[in-house]
Amino acid sequence: MLDAAAAVWAHDFSASLSSIALRADVSRSTLHRYFTDRQALIDALLLDSLARLETADDGSATAVPAMETLEHFLRAGVEMGDRVIFLFADPKRFEGNPHWSSDDGDEEMRALVDRARAEGAIGAGIPTSWALNLYYALLYTAAEVSNQDLPRHVAADLAVQSFRRSVAP
Amino acid sequence: MLDAAAAVWAHDFSASLSSIALRADVSRSTLHRYFTDRQALIDALLLDSLARLETADDGSATAVPAMETLEHFLRAGVEMGDRVIFLFADPKRFEGNPHWSSDDGDEEMRALVDRARAEGAIGAGIPTSWALNLYYALLYTAAEVSNQDLPRHVAADLAVQSFRRSVAP
DNA sequence: GCGAAATGCGACAGTGGTGTCGCAGAATGG
DNA sequence: CCATTCTGCGACACCACTGTCGCATTTCGC
Numbered sequence: 001m002l003d004a005a006a007a008v009w010a011h012d013f014s015a016s017l018s019s020i021a022l023r024a025d026v027s028r029s030t031l032h033r034y035f036t037d038r039q040a041l042i043d044a045l046l047l048d049s050l051a052r053l054e055t056a057d058d059g060s061a062t063a064v065p066a067m068e069t070l071e072h073f074l075r076a077g078v079e080m081g082d083r084v085i086f087l088f089a090d091p092k093r094f095e096g097n098p099h100w101s102s103d104d105g106d107e108e109m110r111a112l113v114d115r116a117r118a119e120g121a122i123g124a125g126i127p128t129s130w131a132l133n134l135y136y137a138l139l140y141t142a143a144e145v146s147n148q149d150l151p152r153h154v155a156a157d158l159a160v161q162s163f164r165r166s167v168a169p
Numbered sequence: 170m171l172d173a174a175a176a177v178w179a180h181d182f183s184a185s186l187s188s189i190a191l192r193a194d195v196s197r198s199t200l201h202r203y204f205t206d207r208q209a210l211i212d213a214l215l216l217d218s219l220a221r222l223e224t225a226d227d228g229s230a231t232a233v234p235a236m237e238t239l240e241h242f243l244r245a246g247v248e249m250g251d252r253v254i255f256l257f258a259d260p261k262r263f264e265g266n267p268h269w270s271s272d273d274g275d276e277e278m279r280a281l282v283d284r285a286r287a288e289g290a291i292g293a294g295i296p297t298s299w300a301l302n303l304y305y306a307l308l309y310t311a312a313e314v315s316n317q318d319l320p321r322h323v324a325a326d327l328a329v330q331s332f333r334r335s336v337a338p
Numbered sequence: 339g340c341g342a343a344a345t346g347c348g349a350c351a352g353t354g355g356t357g358t359c360g361c362a363g364a365a366t367g368g
Numbered sequence: 369c370c371a372t373t374c375t376g377c378g379a380c381a382c383c384a385c386t387g388t389c390g391c392a393t394t395t396c397g398c
Contacts, residue, residue: 014183
């Protein structure tokens with residue numbers, strides 16, 4: 001059901017619960033039996049997606065260059081496909097949600113970008129806010145393209161390449 | 170009213186007509202008086218936005234390098250802000266809409282990208298579908314960022330730079 | 339095979355957005 | 369100044385989605 005919700009909501013967050021039940025091959029009753037609320041399903045999917053992101057992000061020690069961490073994170077994100085689209089399609093989607101700390105969304109990433117800049121991987125002419133938005137856009141786009149034409153890893157490679165080139169000094 | 174619709178729908182296409190009326194500082198009645206339908210408003214906004222895009226795109230003769238046309242078009246799009254977000258946030262939003270020819274959405278752009286590739290501005294390792302999706306993502310992101318931190322022209326510059334670097338051979 | 343748990347189905351009221359009215363109060367222009 | 373036009377307000381029925389329920393059916397474990 002979470003997969004179905006991610007798949008459907010990745011493209012239209014206002015989609016009805018019926019469409020999700022249909023996609024999940026269960027009745028609406030069953031869906032409601034596991035998630036009392038629309039909000040409950042959102043929270044469950046959010047939590048699950050964040051957990052996967054966390055897991056996927058495990059291999060990134062702080063010792064390695066920040067740029068490699070960003071790259072690793074990007075690849076992991078693309079691998080998650082719809083989940084990542086769900087998470088990052090609209091930055092304000094989860095505003096006020098107790099499970100969505102601003103740490104997840106921004107602070108940690110901003111710090112990473114700043115570190116990458118300090119390490120010389122990001123040019124002085126690149127504002128941090130642009131680097132961040134570009135990063136999420138590439139993540140989103142690569143995940144999106146993976147649903148259409150290109151194999152997942154190819155899309156990930158292209159996204160990584162685009163990011164490196166775009167922010168290079 | 171069209172401006173209000175663009176501003177609201179740029180962030181949430183499922184937003185109610187009430188919220189648009191509110192944003193436009195008119196009553197819901199007045200809104201309905203000018204646009205009988207939700208669909209009528211959508212069509213009007215679509216048509217108006219496409220017209221602006223067309224106008225803004227006037228300066229691009231086919232004689233100049235394709236890359237410059239793409240660049241010009243990108244800058245013009247960023248300048249349009251919410252209108253462009255409305256148009257390109259979801260590629261399938263206007264599927265089946267008689268005013269949304271696939272020419273606008275894809276074919277013309279694809280041809281432009283192919284021409285840029287022939288002129289050596291786009292590397293062989295860059296799939297056309299990636300270049301296109303990247304292009305729209307940058308357009309969208311630059312417009313989005315313009316609503317937050319950076320001045321419009323700075324965001325446009327960054328988007329252009331990112332695109333050139335990303336697809337360079 | 340039998341009992342328990344899970345699922346599907348249909349019905350229900352509640353809710354919020356939609357589209358349509360009529361009417362009353364501006365705003366506009368001659 | 370008056371007449372025409374535009375606008376706002378409130379009311380209405382309609383519809384899709386939501387959340388809840390009871391009951392029949394299927395599935396699963398033992």
